[in-house]
């Protein structure tokens with residue numbers, strides 16, 4: 001059973017164009033000119049119940065537009081979509097009772113009244129029975145540590161406190177799907193990790209499906225087994241995070257700190273049969289670059305050649321950084337989009353092969 005199913009979903013915006021100069025402005029009075037902005041270009045994907053899926057892409061890629069269609073705020077130009085079995089923009093009243101939404105940069109709480117009053121109002125909006133509400137509220141208050149802030153007006157809360165309240169507000173009616181748009185934006189590291197832990201627990205215990213939009217790749221690393229990546233309104237990757245890293249990660253680097261400087265030639269002699277690249281840095285430090293190449297060389301193989309030969313004082317392994325990987329995919333994805341057009345490259349192994357080529 002899919003929680004979210006999207007088939008050739010498209011959204012175009014008609015944007016009024018203003019002509020230049022006084023003459024242009026005068027003409028505009030009589031006949032407006034429009035340009036068509038294609039924000040989402042025939043995307044397809046399906047998310048099973050209980051999955052946490054990252055929905056990522058650069059600014060303007062089309063993420064918010066998709067989320068707005070999935071939550072019933074926008075009507076698609078064409079294509080099919082079902083969320084919890086509903087067509088979001090049609091069955092709004094029934095539909096919203098099964099979903100929760102958090103927009104990190106916008107509040108769904110009333111600014112001047114106590115947090116608990118907002119929660120009570122939301123209970124009425126979502127028509128949650130009193131007993132269910134109390135049970136759920138107690139759970140959320142405890143998990144998100146809201147005890148001391150329940151009676152404060154939202155405007156007096158810190159950003160971290162407000163975000164915890166936003167999450168509670170979105171989950172009070174126990175929705176089976178939650179849309180999170182930048183839920184950790186602007187928060188400090190401690191609050192970020194508390195929120196990630198909380199989301200993981202919700203997902204584990206209640207099987208909540210989560211679609212997470214974020215620019216923070218650590219959110220993705222901590223939460224998502226799957227990522228869908230958008231570029232210019234198209235899906236350029238849909239698959240596992242690990243696969244994403246192993247396919248696009250460029251390799252690993254081991255940095256050694258030796259007791260005394262080791263000449264480059266001696267290091268190179270250790271690995272003549274390996275496609276690795278040594279370099280010598282200042283003050284007895286040296287690094288070896290291990291290219292990905294289908295993991296032909298394991299880090300442990302390289303290490304075993306070095307250990308015991310030289311006096312190693314310290315060592316660190318630099319793993320591929322997800323940020324770099326994503327940038328690389330954007331680069332390739334965008335380049336393709338500029339050519340014949342990748343259309344539906346996401347989701348299928350063939351599509352991903354096409355991208356690798």
Ligand SMILES: Nc1ncnc2c1ncn2[C@@H]1O[C@H](COP(=O)(O)OP(=O)(O)OP(=O)(O)O)[C@@H](O)[C@H]1O
Pocket residue numbers: 013014015037038039057058059060061062063064065066
């Ligand atoms: N109401 C609108 N009218 C006209 N164009 C719009 C409208 N909403 C979005 N767009 C355009 O559609 C494209 C996709 O925008 P969208 O907000 O979905 O991107 P995004 O991936 O969410 O970006 P961000 O990370 O900055 O939030 C952009 O070119 C944007 O300018």
